[in-house]
Amino acid sequence: MASGTDTTTGKSSTVDDASSPSGVEAGADDELYLRLKTFEGQAAVTAGEGKDPVNEPMIRHWCEAMGDTSPAYQGPDAVAPPTMLQAWTMGGLSGHPGRSAAHEELFALLDEAGCTAVVATDCEQEYLRPLRPGDRITFDSVIESVSPRKTTKLGAGYFVTTRMDVRADGEPAGTHRFRILKYAPAARRDSRTQDGRPRPPGSGGRARSPHPRPVVNRDNAGFWDGVARHELLIQRCTDCATLRFPWLPGCNSCGGEGWDTVAATGSGTVFSYVVMHHPPFPAFDPPYAVGLIELAEGVRVVAGLVGMPPGKVRIGMPVRLEFRTVDEDLVLPVFSGGREAGTWPVGPGDELPPLTVPVTRTVIVSGAIASRDYQDVHHDTEAARDKGSPDIFMNILTTNGLVGRYITDFFGPGAVLREVAIRLGVPNYPGDEMELRGRVLARDGDTVDVRVVGTNRLGHHVTGTATVAVPASEAVPSASQEPHPEPTP
Secondary structure, eight states: OSSEEEETTTTOOOOOOOOOOSSSSSHHHHHHHHHTTTTTTTTEEEEOOOOOOOHHHHHHHHHHHTOOGGGGGSSSSSSOOGGGGTTOOOGGOOOOOOBBBHHHHHHHHHTTTTOOEEEEEEEEEEEEEEOOOOOEEEEEEEEEOOOOOOOSSSSEEEEEEEEEEEEEEEEEEEEEEEEEEEEOOOOOOOOOOOTSSBOOOTTSOHHHHHHHHOOOTTTTTTHHHHHTTTHHHHHTTTTTTEESSSSSSSTTTTTTOEEEEOOOOOOEEEEEEEEEOOOEEETBBBSSEEEEEEETSOOOOEEEEESGGGGOOOOOOOEEEEEEETTEEEEEEEEEOOOOOOOOOOOTTOOOEEEEHHHHHHHHHHHHHHHTOOOGGTTTTTHHHTTTOOSSOHHHHHHHHHHHHHHHHHHHOOOOEEEEEEEEOOOOOOTEEEEEEEEEEEEEEEEEEEEEEEEEEEEEEEEEEEEOOOOOTOOOOOHHHHOOOOOOO
């Protein structure tokens, strides 16, 4: 499904902002709405069957598309990622033959009224049991509600909400509430440049991260080549074996000009750090921490500190090397103070470390295919242009999967998602990047509620909440249970 956005301007559709209907006679409009209301409570699908049982290849394809490496989804005891719930019910290219006459009639009425376009705006899922390879999926769906006519930036139309109950081998497995807007598209401006190429949303050029670029020269090109391969290379003098960083043309110990490299193991500690609040810069979201990291090899490196709230950074705390893909042309080394490297408290108000997702064409297309969503606006550039979008864009099921990955990446492979509820805003177009951030809303025993927001350069792409159960063996201590220990001098 499309994002709930105006795909021509690239700005939020504000699909919830109702205003007086325009261009339609009130009597005719009221009559249509009354007819649409009669479908509420009627079945959309009865005893539907998933086209395939839960299976390892689809799980693998999903995890590859989402970048989800959780061991919970691998091996002989693997389960399916919970956010795949709807994927098992999708009809794929051939569609689903089991839709009811009421469903077909409802959508035919909307099409006849000129509401031929559709965007997905909300997705709410509750997970009742894990899905395992071999489970046979069945489901029922009901038309839950139809809204009065709304006028949005996309055009005028009606919100239709359906609720699906999913079963695995006859047992309740989850519920899925889905909200779409069926609308008559508003007049659109030309979405192409004079030479026929798609007009990038919100700017005159290709989307590119505003992150500053490193100065690469003949003395340090080998270092950045290593970073691109996810290696942090340290120079070593071939005369006296002294390690040095940053890279230099000669040894500052013996003056020797010969050198080779060794790859850092990735372990280090915070030697010093600063938390930046001002001045603001488009590539960074203050406050953020930058550290001087003393590597296990003895050299020191300046890099960003991620995986922890900036206020929880401490001198002496252990950190681990990670590599962050800023965009298709830039990879940077960063250091994480995640749970393996130094646990921090998790309680109401605490922030999860951000996750940056490069929004490439590959990510968009692979996510749509993995979720069995073959709408052309998610893979066919020309078709997307013909429908007024400047380019293809990410579907809601991929966004939902990325939110699920973000939560379980932080809480660990033993964590179990219970609910994910999201609402879409501006689209994710190729060439952009999305940063997911989370804040703990509440904690009750082993259950944690997290508020999640995903932003790109156009604004908020997704907002929502997730509920996750964390087993006691993996639970992160809350602030009220255990204070963050100060490092020992």
